[in-house]
Amino acid sequence: MVGMFEWHESYAIGIGSIDAQHQILFQTASRLRDAMLAGNGKAAVGSILERLLKYTESHFAHEERLMQLYQYPHLAAHKAQHEALARQVRDFHAKFQSGQAAMTVQLLQFLKNWLVGHIKESDLKLVPFIKNKAA
Ligand SMILES: [Fe+2]
Numbered sequence: 001m002v003g004m005f006e007w008h009e010s011y012a013i014g015i016g017s018i019d020a021q022h023q024i025l026f027q028t029a030s031r032l033r034d035a036m037l038a039g040n041g042k043a044a045v046g047s048i049l050e051r052l053l054k055y056t057e058s059h060f061a062h063e064e065r066l067m068q069l070y071q072y073p074h075l076a077a078h079k080a081q082h083e084a085l086a087r088q089v090r091d092f093h094a095k096f097q098s099g100q101a102a103m104t105v106q107l108l109q110f111l112k113n114w115l116v117g118h119i120k121e122s123d124l125k126l127v128p129f130i131k132n133k134a135a
């Protein structure tokens, strides 16, 4: 469990902005895990969870803008994956805020698996279509 959200070179896809945002997502998720493991209060954990949710949504919007710009043929399917995850995180955030759900290692593990799987499967497929790799 140590380093659950540690960045690994194998997660890099070679598009500057996307790799940088993925690293921030991992860092933010790691902060969330630290706060949970430290037993920090609901307000502190909730604020990091909210930051993670907002950052995830802005990252997804960035990828969707790039996909649109470069006329990526599988934009709809990719966007649907983003929307499904964002909905799950939003729902969890609402339940967390209302006291109906607690932060758990299982949830963080789910998020980690989703991120790694999505990056290596779906995000990687964008690479041949993104002409400006420094985008
Ligand atoms: Fe991504």
Ligand SMILES: [Fe+2]
Binding pocket: 063, 078, 082, 118, 122, 123
């Ligand atoms: Fe994506």
